[in-house]
Amino acid sequence: MKQKIISGYNVCRNLGEILNEFAGRKIMLVCDSAFKYLNLKEVIDRLPNIIINFDGFKPNPDYYDVCKGVEIFRGCGCDSVIALGGGSAIDVAKCIKLFSVLSPQKNYLEQNFVESNVPLMAIPTTAGTGSESTKFAVVYFNEKKFSVESASILPDIVILDHSLLNTLPLYQKKCTLLDALCHGIESWWSVNSTDESIEYSRLAVTEIMRCKDGYFNGISAAAERILLAANYAGRAINITKTTAAHAMSYKLTSLCAIPHGHAVAVCIPQLWKFMYRNTGKCVDGRGADYLTGIFKDIANALGEDSVENGIEKFEKILESLLITAPSVSKNDLQVLASSVNAQRLQNNPVKLSEEDLLNLYKKILKEI
Ligand SMILES: [Fe+2]
Numbered sequence: 106m107k108q109k110i111i112s113g114y115n116v117c118r119n120l121g122e123i124l125n126e127f128a129g130r131k132i133m134l135v136c137d138s139a140f141k142y143l144n145l146k147e148v149i150d151r152l153p154n155i156i157i158n159f160d161g162f163k164p165n166p167d168y169y170d171v172c173k174g175v176e177i178f179r180g181c182g183c184d185s186v187i188a189l190g191g192g193s194a195i196d197v198a199k200c201i202k203l204f205s206v207l208s209p210q211k212n213y214l215e216q217n218f219v220e221s222n223v224p225l226m227a228i229p230t231t232a233g234t235g236s237e238s239t240k241f242a243v244v245y246f247n248e249k250k251f252s253v254e255s256a257s258i259l260p261d262i263v264i265l266d267h268s269l270l271n272t273l274p275l276y277q278k279k280c281t282l283l284d285a286l287c288h289g290i291e292s293w294w295s296v297n298s299t300d301e302s303i304e305y306s307r308l309a310v311t312e313i314m315r316c317k318d319g320y321f322n323g324i325s326a327a328a329e330r331i332l333l334a335a336n337y338a339g340r341a342i343n344i345t346k347t348t349a350a351h352a353m354s355y356k357l358t359s360l361c362a363i364p365h366g367h368a369v370a371v372c373i374p375q376l377w378k379f380m381y382r383n384t385g386k387c388v389d390g391r392g393a394d395y396l397t398g399i400f401k402d403i404a405n406a407l408g409e410d411s412v413e414n415g416i417e418k419f420e421k422i423l424e425s426l427l428i429t430a431p432s433v434s435k436n437d438l439q440v441l442a443s444s445v446n447a448q449r450l451q452n453n454p455v456k457l458s459e460e461d462l463l464n465l466y467k468k469i470l471k472e473i
Contacts, residue, residue, distance in 0.1 A: 108238065112265035112333070114325065117228060120148050120264075127262060128224045129185025131155045133178050135198040137162075137190035139230045142272040145189070157181045159201075164193045165358065165365075168214065168246040171200045175213075178205050185224040188260070191281070192234030192365070195227050196242035199258035203242075214246055220257045227260035230269045232320075232332040233281025233366055235288055235339015237263045241346075250355050250446075259343075265336060267328040270320075277364070278321060279426045284366030285335035286313050286422075287373055289406075291348040292341035294380070294399050295452045296389045305341035309334045310406040317422075349445075349453040350376050353462065356444035357470075361431035371430045374420045375468045380455040381412050389454040396454050432471040441466050 111123060124132075132154050140146075140160070149156055159177055162170040178186070178201050188198030204213040206221040227237035236242070237260055242253040270278070289309035292302055312334035319327025353376070354368035361368070381400055384393040397412070404415025423429070433441070442463035450457055457465075 108259060108261065108263060110263045110265060110336070112329075114329065115266060115268045116264060117145060117266040117269065118148055120145075121152055123226075123262070123264065124152065124154060127185060127226055129154060129183075129187075131157065131181065131183045131185070133157045133159055133174070133181070133183040133186045133198075133201065135159050135174065135186060135188045135190070135194050135201065137164075137194040137230075139190055139269075139272070143189075143230065143269060157183055159197075162193065162197050164191070166193050166197045166200075166244055168244050168251070171197055171204065171244055172213070174201045175204045175209070179209070185226075187226045187228065188237075189228045189230065191229070191231040192236040192243075195229065195234070195236040195260070196244065196253075198225060198227070199236075199242040199260075200244055200253060203253065203255055203258050212246075214244070214251055214253070218253075218255045218257075220255075222257070224262075225258070225260045226262040226264070228264040228266065228269070229332070229335075231273060231277065231281040232267075232270055232328070232335040233284040235285060235335050235337075235342065237265075238336055238339040239343040241343070248359065263336070265332050267325065267332045270328045270332065271323075275321065279428060280364040280366035280370075281335070282313060282317060282320065282331060282366070283370035283423075283426070283428065285309060285331075285338045287350055287366070287369045288338035288342045288347065289313065289334075290373065290403055291350055292338070292345040293403050294396065294454050295345035295348050296454050297345040297452055298399075299344055302341045302344035305337045305344075307402070307406055309338035309341060310403065312337070314406065314408055346452050347449070349450055349457055352445050352449035352453075353441070353465070355446075356441050357431070360437060360441065361433065363431055367428055370423060370428055372465070372469055374416055374423070375465050377412075377416050377419070379457075379461065379465060380453075381416070383455050386456045387454055388456050399454075430470050432473045433466075434473055438463060438466050438470065438472065441470075 293306035
């Protein structure tokens with residue numbers, strides 16, 4: 106992976122020095138609401154580069170907000186982008202980089218993506234999405250999720266500074282950590298897994314299990330490991346993409362207004378149970394026995410000796426974090442089942458029909 110990673114507590118304080126290696130003279134700083142809590146304004150103000158701030162977007166970024174960012178990037182003559190924030194800020198920055206070299210006359214999402222050489226730096230302020238190490242970005246067009254993919258949006262430089270996690274609210278810490286854990290698990294069982302991606306998954310899941318409690322209790326060394334684990338999980342999905350739990354989560358996030366990591370995590374136990382019982386429907390060319398072995402490896406990384414106990418362990422983690430499934434109406438269950446993107450299900454190791462999805466949602470969610 107062609108990416109430079111700089112890590113360490115308070116390493117952001119040296120942003121001026123780091124920027125010497127970064128080609129930008131007029132930088133667009135894409136940041137979210139976390140910026141005002143980070144105490145970085147002074148560092149940014151001292152930079153010799155001209156900084157154009159862009160924060161005109163919300164979580165799960167809207168396409169038209171991204172377009173405004175592209176307009177400002179062009180209008181101000183920016184030559185580089187720094188993303189400072191959670192996954193949405195990084196995704197917006199990636200899209201601005203990519204769209205800035207396309208025609209503004211047509212919908213960017215309908216154009217063929219070409220390589221963009223605009224330098225991009227990512228500074229994650231959450232430990233979860235791993236977006237800083239992937240070639241994907243999520244953007245919503247008329248409330249429909251689009252996954253933008255281009256090798257050129259992989260950030261050139263990543264700063265992993267765990268001091269930035271200090272101000273993160275506990276619920277956000279929980280949801281983002283669960284997102285990273287799900288990335289590690291889903292990538293591990295994905296039909297696209299490779300030896301390299303599995304090694305990243307193993308590192309991510311093991312480190313998350315080892316350090317999560319310390320992280321939630323504010324221990325700095327644990328936060329450092331979790332930030333790195335989330336990055337490993339990001340590298341894993343950069344190779345494999347995510348699977349059914351993510352596919353099932355997107356509509357759930359918008360319908361129930363819950364964070365992405367929360368929505369994905371509540372889908373995992375029932376999905377895993379279903380897949381374990383239905384390895385006969387395995388679509389991974391490596392076969393059902395291989396998949397069962399992978400399920401065992403994941404359970405081991407969760408600290409358990411059997412798949413059943415591994416699934417139970419995951420449920421207990423959710424319980425201990427007070428992450429519960431939302432309630433939906435009967436009609437919503439059908440809406441959810443038919444919303445799942447068939448393309449994304451192709452990465453899943455076990456075939457799932459719309460009826461299977463409906464049954465899974467019934468088991469996962471509370472019906473009102
Ligand atoms: Fe995710």
